[in-house]
Amino acid sequence: MGSPPFAKVLIANRGEIAVRILRALRERGITGAVIYSDADRTSLPVLLADEAYRIGPAPSPQSYLKGEEIVELALRIGAGAIHPGYGFLAENAGFARRVEEAGLTFIGPPASAVEVMGSKLESRRIVADAGVPVVPGSGEMPDAEAAAEFAERVGYPVMLKASAGGGGKGMRRVHAPEELPKAYRAARSEARASFGDDSVYCEKYIERPRHVEIQIFGDRNGTVVSLGERECSVQRRHQKVIEEAPSPVVDPELRRRMGEAAVLAARAVGYVNAGTVEFLLAPGGEFYFLEMNTRLQVEHPVTELVTGLDLVRLQVAVAAGEPLPPGLDRIEPEGHAIEARLYAEDPYSGFAPSPGTIERLRLPEGPGVRNDCGVYEGATVPIHYDPMLGKLIVWGSDREQAMLRLERALAELRIDGIRTTVPLYRALLRDPDFRAGRLDIAMLDRKLAEGELAATDLSPGHLAHCPELPMIAAAIEHVERAASRSRVPTDGAGGSRGRWSAAARREAIEGGRWS
Ligand code: ADP
DSSP states (O other): OOSOSOSEEEEOOOHHHHHHHHHHHHHTTOEEEEEEEGGGTTOHHHHHSSEEEEEESSSGGGTTTOHHHHHHHHHHHTOSEEEOOSSTTTTOHHHHHHHHHTTOEESSSOHHHHHHHTOHHHHHHHHHHTTOOBOOEEEEOOSHHHHHHHHHHHOSOEEEEETTOOTTTTEEEEOSGGGHHHHHHHHHHHHHHHHSOOOEEEEEOOSSOEEEEEEEEEOTTSOEEEEEEEEEEEEETTEEEEEEESOTTOOHHHHHHHHHHHHHHHHHTTOOEEEEEEEEEOTTSOEEEEEEEOSOOTTHHHHHHHHOOOHHHHHHHHHTTOOOOTTGGGOOOOSEEEEEEEESEETTTTTEEOOEEOOEEEOOOSTTEEEEEOOOTTOEEOSSSOOEEEEEEEEESSHHHHHHHHHHHHHHOEEESSOOSHHHHHHHTTOHHHHHTOOOTTHHHHHHHTTTTOOOSOOGGGGGGOTTHHHHHHHHHHHHHHHHHTTOOBOTTSSBHHHHHHHHHHHHHHTTTTO
16 A cells, blocks of 8 residues: 555544544554534543544534544644544535645535535436436425425425524425425424425425435546445434345346436536435336435445445545545445444434443443444543434344344343433344345334334343342342351451442342343
């Protein structure tokens, strides 16, 4: 490998993605610098980085979103490039432009591509002109009457969407004409509040589709390739939860057609670097462009595991002007990869956030297991940011082996001190529809609403729901007291053996032996 393309790169992000980028930088001999807010002073990226710089207090508008300060910091510390990760400033065209103007390299697409793809209305128009199928939809809808007229024409249900939308915000499904005026007002005011842009349009609602997306990559020489698909249909309220590659229903022919459509979309905006073209795949096999994400995706590791590529390494190389290696467009997925996003949320209490200190952390290991984790044992999960702690990704020679591995890995995984979505995944892996790959974007919400994914195991975070818990606790205390009364000789650490064995018993109980 040649000399490093940059001496130093500043990572304008936090959590697991900052760690992921640091790893790629270190493997290329590049100094990795991170920014951190007061809430992240002792976070994993700060501990692992070569250099770490405080950027401001906890709230992201005063820290991770301070684009100007971040650019100035990069200049001051002699970084040649900024990697934005995902979220925060990653899809902020103004930031990308500012980075470029400062003479730094933005490790991502040109600002112009970010800008176009940031508008759903604009991007739909451009990619449709390029010959990519888009979800049948309207132009901007100035009022509810216009939206009702469109809905009448294409038929209910329809989806109202904010043009500037993201993260599922400003989106409303409308089933019948009488719901439309209220939904229109709601979508519009949510769009104004979240994005400062209240343009809204209407799309035909596609029934029971899958979310299948294509990873594309472009270089500065104009080469754009497709690196295959990811199936991201397991979503809660339009937010991805579990992703896999390849999709259980995409065959080589469909993969080729979706890949070609994705490359057309990317070329239409002069795309460079890593990007993702999202499609809805209807039960009949038709697919429609949904949007393009102009950044590295959370779920990029499943593509890495089935292609053998390091996408962050490629991002850095392409940003430095290197061409893509030859033959990328001929890669066929090998084996099967599944990713489970680990959220600090309680799936059995309405997904309430569960910040706090991770008292104990045991990550799974062994064949085919990868942890992209942003925390460590003893770390505190702040309330201020996205609740994702990290991702557990597995690879198997086929989907069945990947599911068995994920099940095994989830059984090894232990996170104490906060609630996580892990018990939900354990239940999901036993679900016949998931196992058979019968997925659609509303499947998880449907099953949750019908109570089909109840926790059946007693993972540590859920011991509190165990009706016998007070009895067990009383028994432990009794044993502990009896042990200290019997004056067992103290051990070197100052505790008593009695206490040690009581603690061991407690651990055995908490360790989920009943699962
Ligand atoms: P955002 O940018 O807010 O994430 P998207 O346009 O990407 O919004 O849509 C998010 C999710 O909403 C999709 O993954 C899909 O689950 C659902 N969705 C969006 N548009 C439609 C549609 N026309 N029909 C059915 N489902 C849709």
